[in-house]
Each structure stands twice: as structure tokens, then as C-alpha cells.
Amino acid sequence: MQFALRNLALVLKNKDFVFLTIGEAISSFGNRFFKIAFPILIYNLSKSAIALSTMIVIETLPQILFGLFLGVALDRYDRKKIIMYSIVIQTLLVLIIPLLIHVNAHLFFYYVIAFLLSLFGMVYDTSVSVIIPSICAKRDIQVYNSVFQTIRTISKLVGPGLGGLLISIYSISSVLIFDAVTFIVLLLMLIKVTVPQIPLNKSRFKFSELFEGIKTIKKSKVIWSTVILVVFINIAMQAFNASLVYYTKHELYLKDDLVGIIFSFAGLGGIAGGIIAGTLTNKFTPGKILIFSCLLLSGFITCYPFFANWILAGAMYAVISLLVTVMDVTIISTIQQTTNNDILGKVITSINVLTLTISPLGALISGPLTSITSIQTTFVTFGLVTILGVFFSLNKQFLSYKYTDTNTKSV
Template identity: 35%
Template sequence: MTAIKKTANQGTFKYLLIGDTVSNAGDRFQKIAFPLLLYKLTNSATILSLTVVLEIIPQFALSLVLGTILSRCDTKKVLYISVGLAALFTGVVPLLILVKAHYIFYLIVAMALAGVTLVYDITINTVIETLYPKKKLLHYNSILKSARTITKVIAPSIAGVWISAWGYNSIFIFNALSFIFLFYCVSVINFSTGNDRKSDDFHLQELLKGYKEIISSRALIIITIISIFINFMMLGFNSTLIYLLKHILNTNSSSVGIVYSLSGIGSLIGALLMTRVKSTNQTFLFKIMTGFSLILILAFILPLIVLNWQFVGACYLLISMSITCIDVIATTLVQERYGQPLLGFIFSALFVLSTALSPLGSVASTNTMLSFGASGLLIFFLVSSVFTFTISLGGLREIKKEEKNE
């Protein structure tokens, strides 16, 4: 928290941190209110599942071309458009409620919001690289992650009370206002706006530029595999957690809530831990990543050996903490190695690969659990986490080799 306070007094980042935190809080409230509203309107769990699938479509499509957009357009304009559209789409929801619109219009809004928020998130990752020297990137990434995690932890309880007291409309109005506030914060931030290549001819090969960059670097291949696998395992664990808690451990609902709350606390601890890391040497960062990969091995398999809901919660905290730290380090490593406009291509490619492959973790873990029970699930997470640890060790060796060659 001290790091956040210090950084809030440092000019440009103050506006980015405050604006992003306020809009993230509004977005978190909406992520809770939107499915509740849809369920109230349709009384259908199928529609809720369909919403999740539909949100992926614009995200996947936009991520294919976002690198090209960021390399050719003024980055600040991209932020203006994405944030402005987010405010517009969010502000439409109260009108839909007022006119009692068909639920299909809510699904369209959900898809649109998913797309523009993705554009904002990837663009901000490329902007941070232009604001600060490389040795400061881990620090600022960690602070931003800490602030976002705080809103993630406190939003559910606040949103529930808010909806009960003032209804759904107030949530969406607040979120629209939070995006307007973010729009203002973006307007006062000074940063490099990237390359303006409107006059260049577009070539389809540009869509593959991020993938080519990933393939051309062993270190980047390793970072990509680690990013995919930590999401792969996290989705797999999340998809089987309820079954483990309710079916195998017979845990009551309040205890299940505590377990999920511990996950948010773990993410916050991980982000705050990263703010205390002073060295940005890539070998040192890979050592930290490898250490957290080792923690993941124990945290994923021990809940299936020690069948106790409190122990499951403690391990879930460790999983969330470790994955948050690995995620922050991976983002920083990419930012340190590349600048604009390549960052837009690379982060877009990473998102596509993660979106395409990570959900397989949910499918694989669920089928393993249903077919082989807890013992099969134990083997699944053991193999996955050991593989991630091995890849991290390989990355550490690769970085050391690069430093020797330099």
C-alpha cells in the first residue's frame, strides 16, 4: 500500500492509476450486475452460458487485428475510442431496462463491451512501456495489478448491497461515469503515440507479425508457453473446484464463499509482493518465476491429497498468489524486451493463443475428474504443474545463455 501511495504522487501515473482503478471498480460491479439482470429477465442458465461464449467472439476477432491497428494508429486515439465506446455501451443498458428490450439487445451490449475493454487492456500494456525506464516497469505493472485486484476483492460484497439498495440502473450509470472519468484521465497523460502508418499498404502478413516474433525468440516462446499453461491450469482448477468442495468434501455454501475470497486475497498478496521486487534483471525475474512455478506444483496437488476445505482454501490462495506474480513478471519481461509497435502485435498474439488453448484446461480437467475421480485429477495437475516448472527452468537457462553471449 505504501508503494501505491508513493506512486500516486508521481505525475502521469497518478492519472492512469486512479482512472484505471475507478473504471475497473465500475466494471467489476457491472460484471456482477449484468448476469444477475440477464437471469432476472430470462430465468435461463443457458443464456448466461451463451453470454460467456459470445463475449469471446469479439475479443478473439479484435485481437487478430489489434497489433496492426496499434502499429498504424495514434495510440491515444485508440484509447479514446475504446473508453468512449465503453461508456456509451454501458450507458445504453438503463435505456434497455426502461423500454423493456428483448434480451438479445443485452447480449449485443455484452459482446461490444467485451471487445472494447480488451482493446483498452492491451493498449494500456503497450503504453506503460513508453512511460517509464525498463527498470521501473515491474514496479508500475505490480502497482496497477494491486489496484485492480483490490477492486476485484471488494466489488462482490459492495455490488450485492448496491443492487439491493438502488437497483441495477445505478450500477450501469456509475460504470458509464467511471469510463467518462477514465477518458478524462487518458486525456491528461503524456506518452508516445506510436507509429502513424496510414499511408502504408496493408499486407495480410502483418496479422502474423506477433506470432513470428514469438517464434523467433526462444525466451518469448517459453514465456508464451508458461502464460498459456498457468491459465490452462487455473481454468482447470476453477472448473473442478465446486465439485471438489460440494461433492467430495460436502462443504457448505458459506465456506465455499470463503474459499473463493481467499483466491482474491492471494492475487492481492502476489501483486503487492511484486511491488517490493527491486531488481529487474531478467535472470533474477526468471528465477522468481521458476520459484513460483515450484509452489504451483504443491498448491495444485496437495488439495487432492489433504481433503479439507480449509486446506483447499489455503492452496487456492497460494495458486492465485503465484499465478499473479508469474503473470506480472511475464508481462514485464515482454515489455522490457520489446517496444512499440511490436508490443501491440505480441500482446495480441499472446491473447489469441491463450484464448484458444487455455479453455482446454477446463475441458481436460472436467473429463479427467468425471472419468477417473480425484486420483485422476491429481495426476492431471501434477503433470501440468511439473511441465510448467520444467519450462520455467528452461527459460532461466536460456536467459543466462543470452546474457553470456552479450
Template identity: 30%
Template sequence: MKAIQIKEENLSLWKNKNFLLLWGGNVISSLGLQMYTIAIPLLIYEMSQSAIAMSAMRAVEFLPNIFIGMIAGVLVDRINRKKMMQCTSLIQFISIFAIIVLLLVNHLALWHLYIFGFILSSAGYTFGNANHSIIPQIVAKEQLTSANAKLSFVNTIIQTAGPGLAGALLALVSFTSTLSVYLVCLLLLFFCVQNIQLPTVAKEKPKSKGFWQDMKEGIAALLQNKTLLTPTVTVLFVNLASSLIIGVLIFYVTDKLGATEMQIGLMFTISAIGGLLGASVVSQIRKRFGRGNIYTFCLLFDVVGVSCLIFAPSWWTVGIALGIRTFSTTISNIIYFTIRQEFTPNHLLGRVAGTSSMLMKLTLPFGLLLAGLWAEWLPIPILFAISAAIFLILFICLYIHPFRKLV
């Protein structure tokens, strides 16, 4: 049985049924998520006209990474990962359904969005952890970079077309109809996951010693893995710099640059093209350069992208500036995910992913709320300048750090 499974894992990824189902589920869920990502901030803006309310929603969506990160990791390692993905996709479906119903009966309030946004994000985060942890179970080790690149590539394609489509839908129909697309996508995702068959060998893992002990093992595994810990700490500060941008971006282009829903969608489409390029070239770049060097110099692209954002005079120039950042972020994410999958035993991967994700997201709620408060009284481009300075400092630190030559 093991020999058959190993043979299947070493097939071309496009002939691997389990990978195709995972890939297809990512296509569907990414498309639906674009509807939600564009619709919800604009819905909050229509309801409140407040930058604080918009950035608060983004903070709420990141809170699960902090509060349930390690707990989700333990659950992913303890429970069948396929069942976990099914359960969390169903929770997301119920959350979106509740928002749609409240919209239809005209009783939706901001606090409803915050509560269901938290639930949706919690389920989505846990689903993502299980999705990340399942990849080494269904593909060979030497295929991890390629598998992550293919998943990132298709997600970026959806991110390229999705915002424009979401903006067009919002211009033509209601928020309810746009969110209904996400509802259908979540249902299709559930059926994709249902047909995935995990190899029997993947169930061979040490017996649990208790919930807290499992959490401690995940923490210890991360702290002892210096190859993974360095980029994890780096992302902690990358997320701080990013949160100063994403917390006010839609408010900035809407309120200050006068962009319409359609233009916002097209702006994110332009931005996603950078990610598309990054996902398409990462495998070739990896053949020529070490992962440490690639990861380090991606930060230099971040400096350039955010610096351009400071002086962008219109929505489409903002899109170009974001595209430079998306190019580097896509490459660095693929490199990071591959390092985490390759250097972590699979029975610990859920916990290490949960612990590292929690650590990386600690600064996000603070940055998002700070950005919202800043935007109410102070010029937003100054925030972008602060963000660029953080990226530059991180690049210098990693350039002189041994990590650059380790992997």
C-alpha cells in the same frame, strides 16, 4: 523536446502526471469491472439456473482474444494509442448502457448478454492492449517492473474490496443499480484517458506496409523472441487449467456449497488478498531472484492452491485456496508483462501483445465449455484435480527448461 520527455519519464512514478492518470483510470475501471464480474454471472444464474449458460458467457468473453487479438494489435500500433483507449472506453460505456436499458424495460434475454458481453470484452481487450503498450512510452525502461507492480497492486486492492462491495450492493439493490456503478466508472475512465499526453517521440515509428504485413511482423517478432515465446506457450496451458476452474466456480459455490451473493463477494475478496500480497512483494523478490526462477516457481504455488480447492468444504475455504493462486498469478503476470515490454520494440508492442494474447487464450473457450458440460453430469472437484495435474506438469517442464536461467 526529447530531453525534456526523458527527464519526465525518469521522475518518480508518483510525480509522473501521465502515469498518475493511467493509474487513476485503472483504479476507476477496476472498481466498475468488479460490479460487472459479480453481477453478470449471478444474473445469468437467476435467469437460467444453468452451469452451461454461465460457462458459455465466460467463453464468449474470451472469444475476442482469439478472433481480434492480432487485429487489435495492428490497430494499436497504427492508431494513436490514446485515441484508441478513448474509443474503446466509449464502446464499453454504450454496451453497459444497453444492458441496463434492457433490464429496466424487462426485455433482457440471455442472447442479449452474450452479444453485449462479446462487444464489451472486445473493446476491453483492445483497451488493455493499448494500455499495456502505452506504459513504455510514459515511463523509463528501468521503471517498468515498478510501474506494472503499482498498477497490479491497485487493481488487486480493488479486487479485494470490490467483490464484497458488489455482493453487498446486489443484496441491497438491483442488478441495474450495481451495473450503473460500472457505467459511471467507464465515463470517468474516458476523462482520465483524455488528459494523458503522449510524448512526441513515441510517434516515431516505421511506416505501415499493409495490414496483413503488419500482422505478419507481429507474429514473426513473437516467434523469434525465444525469451518471450516460452512463457507465452506456458500461459496457453495455464489458461486451459484455469478455465476448468473459472467456468464452474460461481456455479459450484452457489449450487453445491450454498453460498449467497454476499458470501461470493467475500470469497473473491479473500482471493484478492493473495494478489495484494503478490503485487506488494514482487519488486523485492525480483531483487533476489531471476525472473525465470520466479515465473517457474509461481506454478508450484498454483499446484498448492488448486489442490486445496479440491477439498475446500465452504465458500471461505474456497476463497483461501483461490488466494494462493491469485498470489502466484499476480507475480507471474507482472513478470511476464515486464519481459514483453522490455524485450519488444515499442512500435511492435501492440502486435506482439495481440499475437501473444491470442495464442495464450486459444484454450480458454474450450476449457470453459468443457467445464460447463462436465458440471452438468460429473463431480466438479475432479475438474479441479485435472487442473492441479496440468499445473504440476508445467512446473516440471519449466524447471528443466533453459528459460529458468535466461531472464
């Protein structure tokens, strides 16, 4: 606790980081509303596990199709303007959904909105990962990432439960309008953030720039092993996320407010994970943290559908969220530590493309697998997938690499 308070005091001295985090916390709260409202909306329209898994796949496509181009843009143009434009567009897209509900639009149009929201959400999330090292001291990057993730996921504690309650009292449209308002607050906070400008690359664009990030990744055994592990984790979590609403609605027969409460349990895990992540690297190497967390994740995903009780389902979801948060903070901190800022955008987007190209298999397979067999078979199958990630990612440098106080070359 004392270490966590010391970390908090450190980041409070950084006004740019404080404004960014306040805006993100409020926006994340609205986003939690969206995360519970939109899948429920798709389920109510389709009553289908395949429809839900299709939505997950669609939300993955923008990263695969446009990720490399985004990396080039972030390393060539004004990063603050890019992130602000993305927020404005996301606000407008969220406000379109209540209009689609009003006119009883076909499911296809909701998929289009899901695709576009995922595209500009990707722009925002990647931009934040690139901006944080610019406004924070490199030696304290793990601290900033853990605090940012902790505050960001506090919204998971209250957001989904309150969102489910508001849906049952008012409507999905009301929840989505609130989400749009939180985007506006985020935009106002970002106006106050000063982002140091990197030297802009004014040379003519070359197609080879798209692959500079991949070349950098392949030179680093640490990052390459991380990428392999993340591929398998993403496959498993895609399947888990695609199946969760179906499991709670179709197997546990829960009402919308209880589904929201289960999602809120993830907030507890996220908060704990953010706090823990800031302290674990003082005792363990990033590689060991990732491997151990992945093994635990496998166990909890495998056992998840065998506890037909909403309280136990929520508690296990909290642990899964804790483990995923620890891994998220560890992964992004490792990338930021080992990569120069002028190419960080290309590296982050390249990693996302590499890890997400295969991960839609989780969502693609989970729906049909559940329909043909059972939801229990689906969870067990993808719990075992994470163990394969551990097997294929292990190497000596990955397990022994430690964070440094300054920028380092790829290792």
C-alpha cells in the same frame, strides 16, 4: 515494506502514470462490481453451469478473432485515441444491460453484450500495456507494473463484497449503472495523460503485418517458453473461473453477498501479489518465478473444492489471486523488456491470440465435466493441467534470463 515505499515514491513523480493509475483504480472498482453482477445474472437466468462456461468462452473469442488486427492498429494509429474510444463504447454497452433486464431479454442478447464488452475491454487492456512503457522509464518497468497491478487490484478487496451486498439491497441494474459511471471517470483521467506518439506507419497495409508479432515471438526462446506456460495456465484458470460461481452457489449454497466476499478475498491476494512481484526479480530470474508460482497454483486449484467452508474458500482464492498476479506482472514486464516499442502492440496481441486460442478448452470442458462427474473432479483435473505447462516450457535460457536496464533484442 521499505522497498515498496521507495517504488511508490518513484512512480508518484510521474504525473502521466499517476493520472492513468487513478482512473484505472476507480474503473477497476466498478469492474469488480460487474464481475460479480454479470455471472450472478447469467446464473439466475439459466441455473446452469454450462451457461456460465459458455459465457467464459464467448468472452475469449474477441481476442482470438481480432487480436492480430488490434496489434497492427496499435502500432499504426494514435494509441490514446484508440483507448479513449474503447472506454466510451464500453460505457454504452454496460448501460444497455439494465434495459435488457427490464424487457426480460433472451439469454442470447446477454451473450452478445458479453462478446462486445470483451472485445473493447481487450482493446483497452492491450492499449494500457503498450502505453505504460511509453510514459515510464524502461529500467523501472517492473516497478511501474507492480505498483500499477497493486493499485489496480485493491478494488478486488472491497468491490465484489460491496457489489454482492448492493445487489442484495438494490438490484443488479444499479450495480451496472455505477460501473458505467466509473468508466466516465477513467475517461476524464486519461484526457490528462500525455502519450508520446510513435512514428506512425503510413505505408499501405500488408497482410503479412498481422504475423510480425508471431515471428518476433518465435525468435525469442524466453518469450516462446513463457507463451507455452501461459497457455496451460489460461486453460486451468478458464476452468476455475467458469466453475467458481457454480461451486459457491450450487455446492456451498451461499447467498450473493457471501459470494461477493469470497471474490473480495482475491483482492487481498492481488495486492500482496503486486507488492511481492516488484521485489522477487531482485532475487530470482523471471523464469524461476513463473515455474515456482505455477507449481503452487496447481496445488491450490487441485485442493480448492475439498474445503466446504466459505472462509477457507476465500482464503485459498486469495492465494490463487496472489500467484496469478505475480505471474501477470512478471510476464508483461518480460515482454516489455525484450520488445521494441514500435512493435510492442503486435507482440502483445500475438501472445494473447496464441495463448487464448486453446485456453477456451478449459471453460468448454469444465461445464460438461462437472455435469457428468463432479465439481471436485473438475478442479483436480485442471489443477494437474498447470503441471503439464511447467513440463513443456522448461529450458535453460528461460530459467536464466534476467531483466536489463535498456531495450534488448529477443533472446
